[in-house]
Amino acid sequence: MKVLLSGALNPRFEALPEYLASALARLGHEVTLFDHRAFLLPGRLRSRHPALQRFDRSRLNARLLRTVRRLRPDLLIVNQGTVLTRCTIEEARASGVRCVNWFSDFPAEFEQGLAVAPAYDAFFLASSFAAARHREAGLHQSFWLPFACEPETHRPDRDVDSRAPRPGDVPEVVFVGSHYPERQVLLRFLRDLPVGVWGPGWERAADDPHVRPMIRGGALRPAAWRRLYAGCRVALNIHYGSFGPPDASGDLANTRVFEILACGAYQVVDRQGDILRLFKDGEHLALFSSGDELRARVEEALIDEGRRRDVARRGREEVLARHTYADRARALGGASAAGFTRQGGAPGPPRAAVPPSAPAGERARAGAGRGSR
Structure with a gap:
């Protein structure tokens, strides 16, 4: 074609x-x-x-x-x-x-x-919340299609034993992403832990005594952040609009959710509805709903190497099995609306182009308000 x-x-x-x-x-x-x-x-x-x-x-x-x-x-x-x-x-x-x-x-x-x-002919959205808004507006050719990973790019280091020591310049805990106030607030809960932060705009946090020691650099090319994810113990992921209303965050699973898992890293990520529709907390990744829970999840992961490796392995297997760009290309290139299944968990449920991993009981969003940080 x-x-x-x-x-x-x-x-x-x-x-x-x-x-x-x-x-x-x-x-x-x-x-x-x-x-x-x-x-x-x-x-x-x-x-x-x-x-x-x-x-x-x-x-x-x-x-x-x-x-x-x-x-x-x-x-x-x-x-x-x-x-x-x-x-x-x-x-x-x-x-x-x-x-x-x-x-x-x-x-x-x-x-x-x-x-x-x-x-x-068809309109796909990365957020199930956004797809639901489309369908409420009468746009029945709109569907939910989450992000994905590219296995050739998003991968662990080849021929390196995961039990081997980390490269000396890779911190135990890594966050890669642009500076937003909610991210800065949440990272304060990790003060005194071995955290490294990269991304645009973090110079704005240079006067924050808790976050300043974490700042390592600015924007990175994919090859550089892939190496960080592949070499760290814990990869952090904090969504834009974390713990805010769905019309700010879209309740979506951002690109990093899939990329981190494909790199073979243990992911600690803020609780979003679409993540629970696609993955299982504690089996594929670890979710948090507050700053205190963020710190607890990171500390647990640093202590329990066996569990960390098992969760990271299962997460990588799941993302490669269901959530690659080849999977998304098939949906975009060949699937018709009749081939999509109904997906619950969002008001006015959108049609989804991918099957959920999480059971229905886990799909309710258990997020916290902004004050809980």
């Missing part, structure tokens, strides 16, 4: 579009990439001059349609891509191309997604 994949491409930072393209190619599809962020004019200039913004957006839409006419793909997959208008997608569909969107970011551009979704 000929696939045209439109995404925000960054040669310095591989992400979902690149992983999905690789998976599609391995499945035997002919894949062409289109960068729908390849604006002619700088963003600061476009933001000051609406006419220039309209010109550049129109140019990108026209370029996509020219590409569709030239390639005649069987399938157009758009990742987010609100720069592409309803008219553009409708024109592509009118030419016989099946058009689907994997709308992966939340809450970014949620309202724009609602507006453009009817133009697509």
Whole structure:
């Protein structure tokens, strides 16, 4: 099948579009990439001059349609891509191309997604909460499709015994992610533990006496954070909007949930509804609902090496069995709405493209309010 994949491409930072393209190619599809962020004019200039913004957006839409006419793909997959208008997608569909969107970011551009979704044959969202909102709005071609891992990239160190000593520059406990206030607050609960933090914006925490000793560096390429996850004892994951309302966090399982598990690390992550719909607490990873529980989960993992290794092994087996980009590519490229199963756990349950691992009794979100940190 000929696939045209439109995404925000960054040669310095591989992400979902690149992983999905690789998976599609391995499945035997002919894949062409289109960068729908390849604006002619700088963003600061476009933001000051609406006419220039309209010109550049129109140019990108026209370029996509020219590409569709030239390639005649069987399938157009758009990742987010609100720069592409309803008219553009409708024109592509009118030419016989099946058009689907994997709308992966939340809450970014949620309202724009609602507006453009009817133009697509199918509209997939990484958050079950967001998919439920779509279906409540009458958008019955919207489905929940969580993130995934790329096994060739997200993997343990090859030919290294997991019992071997860690590399000297890898802390026992690792957090990789951008600075957000809720993350800083939660990391304070880990003061005096062997924690290393990397990511953009952490210089804003330089005056925090509890967090400052943890800060190791800024943004990392995937190869660098993969090495950290593969070499650490505990990998921390704290979602944007952690313990806030679902319309802030989407109740979703972020990309790190899948990537950390695939790297073979023991993951300690804040409790989110979609995580419980996909994985089992204590079997595949460890969940926390407060700062005190975060510290307890980390300390338990550092003490009990056998349990830590068993949970990490089962987590990796589960993510590779059900949650790779090849699995998601099959859903995007071949599945129809009739093939999806109903998934509970969210108001106005969305249809899901993946089976849950957790039993129904574990799916209720047991999060805590912001004051519990």
